[in-house]
């Protein structure tokens with residue numbers, strides 16, 4: 001672990017209960033995880049085990065009952081909402097399975113949107129958005145709307161939007177879930193390349209052992225807790241054995 005220095009995500013004993021009024025579901029039952037700067041960590045486990053809940057709670061998108069989450073030393077759960085929003089906009093990028101792109105906006109307008117919302121001047125936002133599209137190989141598609149792009153291209157736009165601010169942490173929930181395996185592989189190439197170039201910390205929820213095999217380590221969850229951790233080498237062997245190579 002010497003190639004990574006400081007801990008940027010430090011979660012201790014996080015408990016999260018959903019209360020639907022009729023039933024209470026304890027989705028996280030005391031989860032602790034430390035992730036170091038520049039690490040790519042995959043979160044795997046059966047459907048309903050708490051992966052998305054972990055991502056939402058750790059990234060400050062959702063509240064939790066108890067425990068602590070420090071991001072770069074900052075206790076985001078207890079930040080005032082406006083500061084939390086600003087912190088997320090500045091330091092975090094989000095990539096979801098369903099692209100969450102606005103259909104009426106062009107690729108470049110989608111990418112610049114978070115910058116405009118956080119107060120960047122439109123001219124500067126446009127330059128940064130074009131530069132981000134360049135990084136994902138889509139500058140020539142800047143004026144196309146999402147419907148005019150393939151699934152892989154749309155996911156690239158989502159990645160450009162997540163990276164436009166050069167965030168220190170990227171949270172990805174099934175980033176390749178909607179893609180065929182060749183395109184999924186290309187998207188992972190891109191994520192790995194960007195991680196290597198910018199030393200972003202990436203937390204990736206995935207069902208795909210091939211995706212996990214590209215990460216530095218894989219955390220396995222079951223029923224709201226972390227049950228095991230595997231190295232990249234172990235996941236590469238597992239991916240190969242499952243025929244996923």
Ligand SMILES: Nc1ncnc2c1ncn2[C@@H]1O[C@H](COP(=O)(O)OP(=O)(O)OP(=O)(O)O)[C@@H](O)[C@H]1O
Pocket residue numbers: 018019020025026027045046047048049050051052053054
């Ligand atoms: N908004 C909600 N209200 C009530 N229960 C919820 C809510 N969101 C999630 N849950 C429950 O919390 C548990 C964990 O859900 P979560 O979405 O984190 O699982 P997951 O591992 O990401 O699943 P999947 O792989 O299917 O996406 C599940 O039992 C789920 O039904």
